[in-house]
Amino acid sequence: MKKVVKDALEAIRGIGDNMTLMLGGFGLSGIPENCINALVESNVTGLTCISNNAGVDDFGLGLLLKKRQIKKMIASYVGENAEFERQLLSGELEVELIPQGTLAERCRAGGAGIPAFYVPAGYGTEVADGKEVREFNGKKYLLEHALTADFAIVKAWKGDTHGNLIYRHTANNFNQPMATAGKITIAEVEELVPAGTLDPNQIHTPGVFVQRIFQAQNLEKRIEFITTREA
Amino acid sequence: MALDKNGIARRIAQELQDGFYVNLGIGIPTLVANYIPDGMQVVLQSENGLLGIGPYPLKGEEDADLINAGKQTITYTQGAAFFDSATSFAMIRGGHIDLTVLGAFEVAENGDIASWKIPQKLVKGMGGAMDLVASAKNIIVAMTHTDRAGNSKLLPSCTLPLTGVGCVKKIVTDLAVVEITDKGFKLIERAPGVDVEEIVAKTAGQLIVEGEIPEMKL
Numbered sequence: 001m002k003k004v005v006k007d008a009l010e011a012i013r014g015i016g017d018n019m020t021l022m023l024g025g026f027g028l029s030g031i032p033e034n035c036i037n038a039l040v041e042s043n044v045t046g047l048t049c050i051s052n053n054a055g056v057d058d059f060g061l062g063l064l065l066k067k068r069q070i071k072k073m074i075a076s077y078v079g080e081n082a083e084f085e086r087q088l089l090s091g092e093l094e095v096e097l098i099p100q101g102t103l104a105e106r107c108r109a110g111g112a113g114i115p116a117f118y119v120p121a122g123y124g125t126e127v128a129d130g131k132e133v134r135e136f137n138g139k140k141y142l143l144e145h146a147l148t149a150d151f152a153i154v155k156a157w158k159g160d161t162h163g164n165l166i167y168r169h170t171a172n173n174f175n176q177p178m179a180t181a182g183k184i185t186i187a188e189v190e191e192l193v194p195a196g197t198l199d200p201n202q203i204h205t206p207g208v209f210v211q212r213i214f215q216a217q218n219l220e221k222r223i224e225f226i227t228t229r230e231a
Numbered sequence: 232m233a234l235d236k237n238g239i240a241r242r243i244a245q246e247l248q249d250g251f252y253v254n255l256g257i258g259i260p261t262l263v264a265n266y267i268p269d270g271m272q273v274v275l276q277s278e279n280g281l282l283g284i285g286p287y288p289l290k291g292e293e294d295a296d297l298i299n300a301g302k303q304t305i306t307y308t309q310g311a312a313f314f315d316s317a318t319s320f321a322m323i324r325g326g327h328i329d330l331t332v333l334g335a336f337e338v339a340e341n342g343d344i345a346s347w348k349i350p351q352k353l354v355k356g357m358g359g360a361m362d363l364v365a366s367a368k369n370i371i372v373a374m375t376h377t378d379r380a381g382n383s384k385l386l387p388s389c390t391l392p393l394t395g396v397g398c399v400k401k402i403v404t405d406l407a408v409v410e411i412t413d414k415g416f417k418l419i420e421r422a423p424g425v426d427v428e429e430i431v432a433k434t435a436g437q438l439i440v441e442g443e444i445p446e447m448k449l
Contacts, residue, residue, distance in 0.1 A: 026279040026316070027302035029295060052316070077356035080302075088354070097354075100278065101320025101362030108317040119324060120365035124343075124396030127361060157296075169313055170280045171296040176315035204315070221295035227303040229287040 030171030111180025152182025163210030256333030283311025364395030
Protein backbone atom coordinates (compact mmCIF):
# COMPACT_ATOMS: atom_id res chain seq x y z
CA MET A 1 0.00 0.00 0.00
CA LYS A 2 1.53 3.28 -1.07
CA LYS A 3 -0.70 6.24 -0.44
CA VAL A 4 1.80 8.71 0.94
CA VAL A 5 3.05 11.28 -1.55
CA LYS A 6 5.72 13.90 -1.03
CA ASP A 7 3.75 17.09 -1.39
CA ALA A 8 0.79 18.84 -3.01
CA LEU A 9 2.45 18.95 -6.42
CA GLU A 10 2.79 15.18 -6.46
CA ALA A 11 -0.69 14.76 -4.99
CA ILE A 12 -2.45 16.66 -7.78
CA ARG A 13 -0.71 14.69 -10.54
CA GLY A 14 -3.30 13.67 -13.12
CA ILE A 15 -5.63 16.61 -12.55
CA GLY A 16 -6.21 17.93 -16.05
CA ASP A 17 -8.19 20.54 -17.91
CA ASN A 18 -11.99 20.34 -17.72
CA MET A 19 -12.07 17.91 -14.81
CA THR A 20 -14.53 18.06 -11.92
CA LEU A 21 -13.08 18.60 -8.44
CA MET A 22 -14.63 18.53 -4.98
CA LEU A 23 -12.88 20.72 -2.41
CA GLY A 24 -13.66 20.48 1.29
CA GLY A 25 -14.00 23.38 3.69
CA PHE A 26 -16.56 25.87 4.96
CA GLY A 27 -15.59 29.45 4.28
CA LEU A 28 -11.82 29.30 4.72
CA SER A 29 -12.04 26.75 7.55
CA GLY A 30 -10.72 23.31 6.62
CA ILE A 31 -9.81 24.11 3.02
CA PRO A 32 -6.97 22.18 1.35
CA GLU A 33 -4.62 25.16 1.07
CA ASN A 34 -1.56 23.34 -0.25
CA CYS A 35 -3.46 21.63 -3.07
CA ILE A 36 -5.24 24.83 -4.09
CA ASN A 37 -1.89 26.63 -4.31
CA ALA A 38 -0.46 23.74 -6.34
CA LEU A 39 -3.44 23.89 -8.72
CA VAL A 40 -2.84 27.62 -9.18
CA GLU A 41 0.77 26.89 -10.12
CA SER A 42 -0.21 24.03 -12.43
CA ASN A 43 -2.24 26.35 -14.70
CA VAL A 44 -4.87 23.63 -15.15
CA THR A 45 -8.01 25.22 -16.58
CA GLY A 46 -11.70 24.70 -17.36
CA LEU A 47 -12.31 23.20 -13.91
CA THR A 48 -15.71 22.49 -12.43
CA CYS A 49 -15.32 23.04 -8.70
CA ILE A 50 -17.79 21.67 -6.16
CA SER A 51 -17.26 23.50 -2.88
CA ASN A 52 -19.59 25.04 -0.32
CA ASN A 53 -17.97 28.45 -0.84
CA ALA A 54 -15.62 30.07 -3.33
CA GLY A 55 -12.93 31.47 -1.06
CA VAL A 56 -12.06 35.15 -0.84
CA ASP A 57 -10.34 37.31 -3.43
CA ASP A 58 -6.78 36.47 -2.41
CA PHE A 59 -7.11 33.12 -0.66
CA GLY A 60 -8.58 29.68 -1.23
CA LEU A 61 -10.58 29.11 -4.40
CA GLY A 62 -10.47 32.86 -5.00
CA LEU A 63 -6.91 32.31 -6.27
CA LEU A 64 -8.12 29.86 -8.94
CA LEU A 65 -10.95 32.22 -9.87
CA LYS A 66 -8.59 35.13 -10.27
CA LYS A 67 -6.51 33.16 -12.78
CA ARG A 68 -9.69 32.11 -14.61
CA GLN A 69 -9.00 28.42 -14.05
CA ILE A 70 -12.58 27.68 -12.98
CA LYS A 71 -15.27 27.28 -15.63
CA LYS A 72 -18.10 26.31 -13.33
CA MET A 73 -18.71 26.66 -9.62
CA ILE A 74 -21.18 24.47 -7.72
CA ALA A 75 -21.71 25.95 -4.25
CA SER A 76 -24.26 27.01 -1.64
CA TYR A 77 -22.93 30.44 -0.69
CA VAL A 78 -20.41 32.59 -2.49
CA GLY A 79 -20.76 35.85 -0.61
CA GLU A 80 -17.27 37.02 0.24
CA ASN A 81 -15.67 37.25 -3.18
CA ALA A 82 -15.80 40.36 -5.39
CA GLU A 83 -14.00 38.69 -8.31
CA PHE A 84 -16.55 35.88 -8.20
CA GLU A 85 -19.42 38.37 -8.42
CA ARG A 86 -17.76 40.15 -11.31
CA GLN A 87 -17.27 36.93 -13.31
CA LEU A 88 -20.80 35.80 -12.50
CA LEU A 89 -22.42 39.05 -13.61
CA SER A 90 -20.30 39.22 -16.78
CA GLY A 91 -21.22 35.64 -17.67
CA GLU A 92 -17.60 34.41 -17.63
CA LEU A 93 -18.33 31.96 -14.84
CA GLU A 94 -21.09 29.36 -14.76
CA VAL A 95 -22.63 29.00 -11.31
CA GLU A 96 -25.00 26.47 -9.80
CA LEU A 97 -26.26 27.39 -6.34
CA ILE A 98 -27.50 24.47 -4.24
CA PRO A 99 -29.04 24.43 -0.74
CA GLN A 100 -26.23 23.57 1.67
CA GLY A 101 -27.76 20.42 3.12
CA THR A 102 -28.66 19.15 -0.33
CA LEU A 103 -25.08 19.80 -1.48
CA ALA A 104 -23.68 17.83 1.46
CA GLU A 105 -26.11 14.97 0.91
CA ARG A 106 -25.43 14.86 -2.84
CA CYS A 107 -21.73 14.33 -2.03
CA ARG A 108 -22.52 11.75 0.64
CA ALA A 109 -24.85 9.91 -1.74
CA GLY A 110 -22.22 10.01 -4.49
CA GLY A 111 -19.74 8.27 -2.22
CA ALA A 112 -22.32 5.82 -0.90
CA GLY A 113 -23.54 4.56 -4.27
CA ILE A 114 -26.96 6.18 -4.03
CA PRO A 115 -27.76 7.75 -7.42
CA ALA A 116 -30.58 10.05 -6.28
CA PHE A 117 -32.83 10.82 -3.33
CA TYR A 118 -35.70 13.09 -2.30
CA VAL A 119 -35.38 16.19 -0.09
CA PRO A 120 -37.85 18.91 0.87
CA ALA A 121 -35.34 21.79 0.59
CA GLY A 122 -36.11 24.07 -2.33
CA TYR A 123 -39.63 22.80 -3.06
CA GLY A 124 -41.70 25.70 -4.40
CA THR A 125 -38.58 27.79 -5.12
CA GLU A 126 -36.45 28.32 -8.23
CA VAL A 127 -34.25 25.44 -7.02
CA ALA A 128 -37.14 23.14 -8.00
CA ASP A 129 -37.07 24.17 -11.66
CA GLY A 130 -36.92 21.09 -13.87
CA LYS A 131 -36.85 18.65 -10.96
CA GLU A 132 -39.24 15.78 -10.27
CA VAL A 133 -41.61 16.50 -7.38
CA ARG A 134 -43.04 13.66 -5.35
CA GLU A 135 -45.30 13.61 -2.33
CA PHE A 136 -44.59 11.40 0.70
CA ASN A 137 -46.88 11.47 3.74
CA GLY A 138 -48.50 14.69 2.59
CA LYS A 139 -45.26 16.63 2.09
CA LYS A 140 -43.62 17.57 -1.23
CA TYR A 141 -40.03 16.59 -2.04
CA LEU A 142 -37.59 17.18 -4.91
CA LEU A 143 -35.54 14.47 -6.58
CA GLU A 144 -31.85 15.35 -6.25
CA HIS A 145 -28.98 13.48 -7.90
CA ALA A 146 -25.71 12.36 -6.38
CA LEU A 147 -22.46 14.18 -7.09
CA THR A 148 -19.09 12.57 -7.72
CA ALA A 149 -15.79 14.07 -8.85
CA ASP A 150 -12.67 13.09 -10.76
CA PHE A 151 -10.72 14.20 -7.72
CA ALA A 152 -11.93 15.04 -4.20
CA ILE A 153 -9.45 17.15 -2.26
CA VAL A 154 -9.83 17.33 1.50
CA LYS A 155 -7.99 18.73 4.47
CA ALA A 156 -7.73 16.81 7.76
CA TRP A 157 -6.13 17.41 11.13
CA LYS A 158 -4.47 14.02 11.47
CA GLY A 159 -4.00 11.24 8.99
CA ASP A 160 -2.05 8.01 8.83
CA THR A 161 -0.19 6.17 6.11
CA HIS A 162 -3.30 4.04 5.42
CA GLY A 163 -5.29 7.19 4.68
CA ASN A 164 -7.39 7.16 7.85
CA LEU A 165 -8.41 10.73 8.70
CA ILE A 166 -9.47 12.71 11.75
CA TYR A 167 -10.81 16.24 11.43
CA ARG A 168 -10.74 18.95 14.08
CA HIS A 169 -13.68 20.99 15.39
CA THR A 170 -15.74 22.66 12.63
CA ALA A 171 -12.98 22.12 10.06
CA ASN A 172 -14.65 18.76 9.34
CA ASN A 173 -17.67 20.23 7.49
CA PHE A 174 -17.70 19.14 3.81
CA ASN A 175 -14.39 17.27 4.02
CA GLN A 176 -15.94 14.09 5.38
CA PRO A 177 -18.74 13.64 2.81
CA MET A 178 -16.53 14.80 -0.07
CA ALA A 179 -13.71 12.42 0.87
CA THR A 180 -16.04 9.55 -0.06
CA ALA A 181 -17.06 10.89 -3.47
CA GLY A 182 -13.85 11.28 -5.47
CA LYS A 183 -12.68 8.72 -8.04
CA ILE A 184 -9.35 9.70 -6.50
CA THR A 185 -9.37 11.36 -3.08
CA ILE A 186 -6.41 13.43 -1.95
CA ALA A 187 -5.99 14.29 1.73
CA GLU A 188 -3.63 16.96 2.99
CA VAL A 189 -3.11 16.67 6.71
CA GLU A 190 -1.57 18.79 9.44
CA GLU A 191 0.02 15.74 11.02
CA LEU A 192 0.85 12.58 9.09
CA VAL A 193 1.57 9.60 11.35
CA PRO A 194 2.40 5.89 10.83
CA ALA A 195 -0.55 3.48 10.55
CA GLY A 196 -1.40 2.16 13.99
CA THR A 197 -0.81 5.47 15.74
CA LEU A 198 -4.35 6.86 15.56
CA ASP A 199 -7.11 5.45 17.77
CA PRO A 200 -9.31 3.39 15.39
CA ASN A 201 -12.37 4.44 17.41
CA GLN A 202 -11.80 8.08 16.55
CA ILE A 203 -11.40 7.82 12.75
CA HIS A 204 -13.85 10.04 10.81
CA THR A 205 -12.86 8.96 7.29
CA PRO A 206 -11.70 5.33 6.97
CA GLY A 207 -8.67 4.96 4.72
CA VAL A 208 -10.54 3.01 2.04
CA PHE A 209 -11.84 6.33 0.71
CA VAL A 210 -8.40 7.96 0.43
CA GLN A 211 -5.90 7.24 -2.37
CA ARG A 212 -3.24 9.89 -1.74
CA ILE A 213 -2.15 11.57 1.48
CA PHE A 214 0.60 14.01 2.35
CA GLN A 215 1.95 16.16 5.15
CA ALA A 216 0.81 19.74 4.53
CA GLN A 217 3.42 22.50 4.72
CA ASN A 218 3.20 26.13 5.85
CA LEU A 219 -0.56 26.23 6.37
CA GLU A 220 -1.80 29.76 6.82
CA LYS A 221 -5.22 28.75 8.25
CA ARG A 222 -6.60 32.20 7.63
CA ILE A 223 -9.66 33.37 9.61
CA GLU A 224 -12.33 35.18 7.63
CA PHE A 225 -14.01 37.12 10.45
CA ILE A 226 -12.19 37.41 13.74
CA THR A 227 -14.78 38.05 16.43
CA THR A 228 -13.89 38.26 20.10
CA ARG A 229 -15.47 39.19 23.42
CA GLU A 230 -14.16 41.40 26.18
CA ALA A 231 -12.42 39.64 29.08
CA MET B 232 -41.81 52.70 20.74
CA ALA B 233 -40.47 50.30 18.13
CA LEU B 234 -38.01 47.72 19.47
CA ASP B 235 -34.37 47.72 18.48
CA LYS B 236 -32.56 44.56 17.37
CA ASN B 237 -31.88 43.52 20.94
CA GLY B 238 -35.53 44.02 21.87
CA ILE B 239 -36.60 41.69 19.07
CA ALA B 240 -34.03 39.13 20.25
CA ARG B 241 -35.26 39.43 23.86
CA ARG B 242 -38.83 38.77 22.81
CA ILE B 243 -37.83 35.74 20.73
CA ALA B 244 -35.85 34.35 23.68
CA GLN B 245 -39.21 34.00 25.48
CA GLU B 246 -40.10 31.28 22.96
CA LEU B 247 -37.22 29.08 24.15
CA GLN B 248 -37.81 26.06 26.36
CA ASP B 249 -35.44 24.04 28.49
CA GLY B 250 -33.81 21.29 26.46
CA PHE B 251 -34.42 22.93 23.08
CA TYR B 252 -31.95 22.46 20.23
CA VAL B 253 -32.02 25.73 18.30
CA ASN B 254 -30.53 27.03 15.07
CA LEU B 255 -30.06 30.79 15.01
CA GLY B 256 -29.50 32.51 11.67
CA ILE B 257 -27.13 35.36 10.94
CA GLY B 258 -28.03 38.89 12.15
CA ILE B 259 -30.78 39.57 14.71
CA PRO B 260 -31.32 35.81 15.38
CA THR B 261 -27.72 35.46 16.61
CA LEU B 262 -28.51 38.01 19.35
CA VAL B 263 -31.14 35.67 20.84
CA ALA B 264 -28.24 33.73 22.39
CA ASN B 265 -27.62 36.73 24.69
CA TYR B 266 -31.09 36.43 26.28
CA ILE B 267 -31.43 32.74 27.12
CA PRO B 268 -33.03 32.78 30.60
CA ASP B 269 -30.79 31.87 33.53
CA GLY B 270 -31.01 28.22 34.48
CA MET B 271 -32.42 27.17 31.12
CA GLN B 272 -30.37 24.77 29.01
CA VAL B 273 -30.61 25.47 25.30
CA VAL B 274 -28.18 23.91 22.82
CA LEU B 275 -27.34 26.09 19.83
CA GLN B 276 -26.62 24.37 16.53
CA SER B 277 -24.27 25.77 13.92
CA GLU B 278 -24.99 24.11 10.58
CA ASN B 279 -21.30 23.96 9.66
CA GLY B 280 -20.97 21.21 12.25
CA LEU B 281 -21.42 22.06 15.94
CA LEU B 282 -23.99 21.46 18.65
CA GLY B 283 -23.16 23.72 21.58
CA ILE B 284 -22.06 27.15 20.36
CA GLY B 285 -20.33 29.12 23.10
CA PRO B 286 -19.52 32.84 23.33
CA TYR B 287 -17.01 34.57 21.08
CA PRO B 288 -13.42 33.77 22.11
CA LEU B 289 -11.19 36.11 24.07
CA LYS B 290 -8.70 38.05 22.02
CA GLY B 291 -5.74 35.82 21.17
CA GLU B 292 -7.78 32.62 21.58
CA GLU B 293 -9.37 32.61 18.11
CA ASP B 294 -9.17 29.25 16.35
CA ALA B 295 -9.36 28.91 12.55
CA ASP B 296 -10.94 25.46 13.05
CA LEU B 297 -13.78 26.82 15.16
CA ILE B 298 -16.25 29.10 13.40
CA ASN B 299 -20.01 29.55 13.12
CA ALA B 300 -22.11 29.51 9.96
CA GLY B 301 -21.42 33.23 9.57
CA LYS B 302 -17.69 32.33 9.54
CA GLN B 303 -17.07 34.20 12.80
CA THR B 304 -14.71 32.75 15.39
CA ILE B 305 -16.59 31.16 18.30
CA THR B 306 -16.06 28.79 21.22
CA TYR B 307 -17.94 25.65 22.21
CA THR B 308 -19.77 24.77 25.41
CA GLN B 309 -19.31 21.83 27.75
CA GLY B 310 -21.08 18.83 26.26
CA ALA B 311 -20.64 20.10 22.71
CA ALA B 312 -20.39 17.84 19.66
CA PHE B 313 -18.71 18.35 16.29
CA PHE B 314 -19.79 16.62 13.08
CA ASP B 315 -19.68 16.88 9.29
CA SER B 316 -22.06 18.85 7.06
CA ALA B 317 -24.10 15.82 5.93
CA THR B 318 -24.77 14.83 9.55
CA SER B 319 -25.57 18.43 10.40
CA PHE B 320 -28.30 18.59 7.79
CA ALA B 321 -29.56 15.15 8.77
CA MET B 322 -30.34 16.79 12.12
CA ILE B 323 -32.09 19.64 10.36
CA ARG B 324 -33.88 17.65 7.65
CA GLY B 325 -34.79 14.89 10.06
CA GLY B 326 -36.69 17.29 12.30
CA HIS B 327 -34.38 16.95 15.28
CA ILE B 328 -33.91 20.71 15.70
CA ASP B 329 -36.72 22.17 17.83
CA LEU B 330 -36.61 25.77 16.68
CA THR B 331 -35.13 27.77 13.82
CA VAL B 332 -34.89 31.55 14.00
CA LEU B 333 -33.94 33.41 10.85
CA GLY B 334 -34.19 36.78 9.17
CA ALA B 335 -36.19 37.56 6.04
CA PHE B 336 -36.80 40.19 3.36
CA GLU B 337 -40.49 39.26 3.09
CA VAL B 338 -43.04 36.92 4.67
CA ALA B 339 -46.42 36.17 3.11
CA GLU B 340 -49.81 35.56 4.76
CA ASN B 341 -49.54 31.84 3.96
CA GLY B 342 -46.12 31.46 5.62
CA ASP B 343 -44.00 31.73 2.46
CA ILE B 344 -40.62 33.33 3.09
CA ALA B 345 -38.19 35.22 0.83
CA SER B 346 -34.78 35.73 2.39
CA TRP B 347 -31.93 34.89 0.05
CA LYS B 348 -31.95 36.67 -3.26
CA ILE B 349 -32.67 40.09 -4.71
CA PRO B 350 -32.38 39.60 -8.49
CA GLN B 351 -29.61 41.70 -10.09
CA LYS B 352 -28.60 43.02 -6.67
CA LEU B 353 -27.82 40.30 -4.20
CA VAL B 354 -27.09 36.79 -5.49
CA LYS B 355 -24.80 35.22 -2.93
CA GLY B 356 -26.56 31.91 -2.49
CA MET B 357 -29.03 30.37 -0.10
CA GLY B 358 -26.52 28.66 2.18
CA GLY B 359 -28.50 26.45 4.54
CA ALA B 360 -31.63 28.59 4.65
CA MET B 361 -33.71 26.47 2.25
CA ASP B 362 -32.85 23.27 4.11
CA LEU B 363 -33.73 24.88 7.44
CA VAL B 364 -37.11 26.31 6.44
CA ALA B 365 -38.18 23.16 4.60
CA SER B 366 -37.75 20.93 7.63
CA ALA B 367 -37.78 22.81 10.94
CA LYS B 368 -40.62 21.93 13.30
CA ASN B 369 -41.00 25.56 14.32
CA ILE B 370 -39.76 28.60 12.44
CA ILE B 371 -39.73 32.12 13.82
CA VAL B 372 -38.77 35.02 11.58
CA ALA B 373 -36.96 37.97 13.17
CA MET B 374 -37.10 41.12 11.07
CA THR B 375 -38.16 44.74 10.98
CA HIS B 376 -41.84 45.27 10.12
CA THR B 377 -40.99 47.52 7.17
CA ASP B 378 -37.97 47.98 4.91
CA ARG B 379 -35.80 51.11 4.91
CA ALA B 380 -38.16 52.81 2.46
CA GLY B 381 -41.08 52.12 4.80
CA ASN B 382 -42.66 49.34 2.73
CA SER B 383 -44.28 46.49 4.64
CA LYS B 384 -42.39 43.21 4.75
CA LEU B 385 -45.56 41.31 5.73
CA LEU B 386 -47.27 40.83 2.38
CA PRO B 387 -50.26 39.10 0.76
CA SER B 388 -47.64 37.18 -1.25
CA CYS B 389 -43.88 37.47 -1.60
CA THR B 390 -42.46 39.44 -4.53
CA LEU B 391 -38.85 38.20 -4.21
CA PRO B 392 -37.59 34.67 -5.00
CA LEU B 393 -38.79 32.27 -2.31
CA THR B 394 -36.67 30.44 0.24
CA GLY B 395 -39.53 28.15 1.26
CA VAL B 396 -43.30 27.79 1.05
CA GLY B 397 -45.88 27.80 3.84
CA CYS B 398 -43.29 27.26 6.55
CA VAL B 399 -43.17 30.32 8.84
CA LYS B 400 -45.18 29.95 12.05
CA LYS B 401 -44.47 33.23 13.83
CA ILE B 402 -42.90 36.62 13.10
CA VAL B 403 -41.35 38.89 15.71
CA THR B 404 -40.76 42.41 14.41
CA ASP B 405 -39.81 45.74 15.95
CA LEU B 406 -43.57 46.46 16.21
CA ALA B 407 -45.39 43.21 16.87
CA VAL B 408 -45.63 39.47 17.35
CA VAL B 409 -47.64 37.99 14.50
CA GLU B 410 -48.73 34.39 14.01
CA ILE B 411 -49.41 32.77 10.66
CA THR B 412 -52.87 31.18 10.65
CA ASP B 413 -55.01 29.51 7.98
CA LYS B 414 -56.73 32.88 7.52
CA GLY B 415 -53.57 34.99 7.32
CA PHE B 416 -51.50 37.04 9.76
CA LYS B 417 -52.87 37.28 13.30
CA LEU B 418 -51.70 39.98 15.69
CA ILE B 419 -50.69 38.47 19.04
CA GLU B 420 -48.74 41.23 20.82
CA ARG B 421 -47.60 44.76 20.17
CA ALA B 422 -44.30 46.38 21.11
CA PRO B 423 -44.50 48.60 24.21
CA GLY B 424 -46.12 51.92 23.30
CA VAL B 425 -46.96 50.89 19.72
CA ASP B 426 -50.68 51.05 18.92
CA VAL B 427 -52.67 48.58 16.85
CA GLU B 428 -53.45 51.18 14.18
CA GLU B 429 -49.76 51.64 13.37
CA ILE B 430 -49.25 47.88 13.05
CA VAL B 431 -52.31 47.53 10.83
CA ALA B 432 -51.12 50.42 8.65
CA LYS B 433 -47.68 48.88 8.24
CA THR B 434 -48.93 45.37 7.43
CA ALA B 435 -49.70 44.94 3.74
CA GLY B 436 -51.15 41.45 4.10
CA GLN B 437 -54.43 40.52 5.77
CA LEU B 438 -54.01 41.08 9.54
CA ILE B 439 -56.52 39.59 11.95
CA VAL B 440 -56.97 41.66 15.11
CA GLU B 441 -59.22 40.09 17.76
CA GLY B 442 -60.01 41.80 21.07
CA GLU B 443 -57.45 43.58 23.23
CA ILE B 444 -53.90 43.11 21.97
CA PRO B 445 -51.48 42.93 24.92
CA GLU B 446 -48.12 44.65 25.03
CA MET B 447 -45.00 42.46 24.92
CA LYS B 448 -43.51 41.89 28.37
CA LEU B 449 -39.78 42.40 28.07
